[in-house]
Amino acid sequence: MIEKIISQPSADVVNPLLFSMGEDVMGFLNEVQLQYPNAISFASGRPDAKYFKIEQFSECLDYFVKNSAREKGLEENIVLENLGQYNRTKGIINEEVSKYLLLDESIKAAPEDILITVGAQEAISIGITTLCDRENDVILVEDPAYIGITHFAKINDYKIESIPVIADESSIKAIEEKILEHQKKGKKVKVVYVIPDFQNPTGNSMSLANRRQLLALARLYDFVIFEDNAYGDFYYEKDKMPTLKSLDQNHNVIYLRSLSKTIYPSLRLCLMVVTQKVNVQGKIFALSDLMAKTKGYVTVNTPSIMQAMFGGLLLKNEFSLESLNAEKRAGMKEKRDQLLESLNHFFNKQTQSWAESISWNSPAGGFFLIVKVPFEITKEDVIRCAEVNKVIFTPMSFFYMDKGGENELRLAFSNVTSEEIKNGIERLSEFIKSKVRNQ
Ligand SMILES: Cc1ncc(COP(=O)(O)O)c(C=O)c1O
Structure with missing residues (x-):
C-alpha cells in the first residue's frame, strides 16, 4: 500500500x-x-x-567555548556538552548579536528581542505563521519577488498580492491603494515584505525618502514591514543606507538579517529582530515570545554549534564584521x-x-x-x-x-x-x- x-x-x-x-x-x-x-x-x-574561509570556523567555535567557560565559571567540556543539548528557542548568542546589531547596523534590540533562526526562510515562516490569518489578512510583496516568500505563502495558502518594487513615490501610492482596496473588502493588509537594499531579483535600492514614506504608511495603516536584508553588506557606491529597522521609531518593522551571503549559506543563520509588544485580549505580550512559541513548533531550536561558531566570530572581532x-x-x-x-x-x-x-x-x-x-x-x-x-x-x-x-x-x-x-x-x-x- x-x-x-x-x-x-x-x-x-x-x-x-x-x-x-x-x-x-x-x-x-x-x-x-x-x-x-x-x-x-x-x-x-x-x-x-x-x-x-570555513577552516577558521573551528577556531571560532573554540574561542566561543573558552569565552563561555571563563564567563560562566564552567569547565570547557561542560560548555561543549551544553552545545550538544537542546537549547533556548530564541538562541544562545543573543547578547553578542545585540551588540553587533548596534555597532554595525545602528539597530537597538535587546537580547530578548532577537531570535536566531534557521536562515531567513525560517524567519519568514515563523513571522507569517505567527501574525497572519489565512481568511482575513493579506501579505503584500514587491513583485518581481524573492521566491522564498512567495512560494512559502502559496504552499501554505496565505493571501499574497503584488506591489511594485519600491523605486519611486508612485510605488508608495500603489501600496496605499491596495490597503484601501482590501479595507473595502473587509480584509487587512497585515504584512508588507520588502528588500530595501539591492533587491533580489532587480538590484533596486529603496531611496531614503521612500524608506521614510513606507514607515509613515505603516504607522498610518498599522501594518508590519518585513525588512529582508540579505545583501546590505554588499554596497559599492557610497556608505550603506540606514535600514528601515534603524529608522523605525514606532516598532512597525520586523528585521530579517540573513547571514547566508555575508558569511556562508550552510551556517543557516538569520538574525530576526522583533521589538514589538502586542495586546491579545487585554494581555500584553512581547511579540518575540510569541514568535519563539511558533519556532518551538517548527525547528525547536537553531543548531547551537552553528550559533557558537558565529558567536565566536563576533567575539573575536569585538562585535563588528565591518x-x-x-x-x-x-x-x-x-x-x-x-x-x-x-x-x-x-x-x-x-x-x-x-x-x-x-x-x-x-x-x-x-x-x-x-x-x-x-x-x-x-x-x-x-x-x-x-x-x-x-x-x-x-x-x-x-x-x-x-x-x-x-x-x-x-x-x-x-x-x-x-x-x-x-x-x-x-x-x-x-x-x-x-x-x-x-x-
Ligand atoms: C532576498 C533574500 N532573502 C534571503 C535569502 C537567504 O535566505 P536564507 O537565510 O534562508 O539562506 C536570499 C537568498 O537568495 C534572498 O535572496
Missing part, C-alpha cells in the same frame, strides 16, 4: 497546493546547469565560496564593475546597431543586474543559449507572481570570476545578437 502511494503521487495524497504553484522554475535552472556543466552560469545568486566584510565587498564590486564594463563593450550601441535596443541597470550593490531585450525570453531560449553559446541566465518572468518580465533577464554576478564574466557576456551578446537579427 505504502509503495503504491509513493509510486503514484496524486493530488489527493499530497498537499494539492504543491501542484497549484506552477512549474518548478528553479528546478528547471538547476537541471540546465547540470546538463551543461561547461556553460558559464549567471543563474544562481550563490555567494562566492572563496570568501567562506573589517571582515571589506574584502568581500571589494571583490564583489570588482565583479559588478567587470560586468558593467563587459556589457558596455559587447553591447556597444555606437559600433553595433543591433545593440541599440538592449539596456541594463547599474545596481549600486548586491548580486544582480537586469538586462532588457526586444524579444520575449522563453525556457527554450535558456536551453539553446546554454547549449550553443555556453552561457546560462535566468528569465525575469520566473520571479513574477503572475505576468511580467517577459523581455528581461537576470544576471547574477556573485559566483563567477572576472574572466568568466568577460567570456560569458561576449557569449551572451552572440546569442542576443542572433535573436535580434532573426526577429
Whole structure:
C-alpha cells in the first residue's frame, strides 16, 4: 500500500497546493546547469565560496567555548556538552548579536528581542505563521519577488498580492491603494515584505525618502514591514543606507538579517529582530515570545554549534564584521564593475546597431543586474543559449507572481570570476545578437 502511494503521487495524497504553484522554475535552472556543466552560469545568486574561509570556523567555535567557560565559571567540556543539548528557542548568542546589531547596523534590540533562526526562510515562516490569518489578512510583496516568500505563502495558502518594487513615490501610492482596496473588502493588509537594499531579483535600492514614506504608511495603516536584508553588506557606491529597522521609531518593522551571503549559506543563520509588544485580549505580550512559541513548533531550536561558531566570530572581532566584510565587498564590486564594463563593450550601441535596443541597470550593490531585450525570453531560449553559446541566465518572468518580465533577464554576478564574466557576456551578446537579427 505504502509503495503504491509513493509510486503514484496524486493530488489527493499530497498537499494539492504543491501542484497549484506552477512549474518548478528553479528546478528547471538547476537541471540546465547540470546538463551543461561547461556553460558559464549567471543563474544562481550563490555567494562566492572563496570568501567562506570555513577552516577558521573551528577556531571560532573554540574561542566561543573558552569565552563561555571563563564567563560562566564552567569547565570547557561542560560548555561543549551544553552545545550538544537542546537549547533556548530564541538562541544562545543573543547578547553578542545585540551588540553587533548596534555597532554595525545602528539597530537597538535587546537580547530578548532577537531570535536566531534557521536562515531567513525560517524567519519568514515563523513571522507569517505567527501574525497572519489565512481568511482575513493579506501579505503584500514587491513583485518581481524573492521566491522564498512567495512560494512559502502559496504552499501554505496565505493571501499574497503584488506591489511594485519600491523605486519611486508612485510605488508608495500603489501600496496605499491596495490597503484601501482590501479595507473595502473587509480584509487587512497585515504584512508588507520588502528588500530595501539591492533587491533580489532587480538590484533596486529603496531611496531614503521612500524608506521614510513606507514607515509613515505603516504607522498610518498599522501594518508590519518585513525588512529582508540579505545583501546590505554588499554596497559599492557610497556608505550603506540606514535600514528601515534603524529608522523605525514606532516598532512597525520586523528585521530579517540573513547571514547566508555575508558569511556562508550552510551556517543557516538569520538574525530576526522583533521589538514589538502586542495586546491579545487585554494581555500584553512581547511579540518575540510569541514568535519563539511558533519556532518551538517548527525547528525547536537553531543548531547551537552553528550559533557558537558565529558567536565566536563576533567575539573575536569585538562585535563588528565591518573589517571582515571589506574584502568581500571589494571583490564583489570588482565583479559588478567587470560586468558593467563587459556589457558596455559587447553591447556597444555606437559600433553595433543591433545593440541599440538592449539596456541594463547599474545596481549600486548586491548580486544582480537586469538586462532588457526586444524579444520575449522563453525556457527554450535558456536551453539553446546554454547549449550553443555556453552561457546560462535566468528569465525575469520566473520571479513574477503572475505576468511580467517577459523581455528581461537576470544576471547574477556573485559566483563567477572576472574572466568568466568577460567570456560569458561576449557569449551572451552572440546569442542576443542572433535573436535580434532573426526577429
Ligand atoms: C532576498 C533574500 N532573502 C534571503 C535569502 C537567504 O535566505 P536564507 O537565510 O534562508 O539562506 C536570499 C537568498 O537568495 C534572498 O535572496
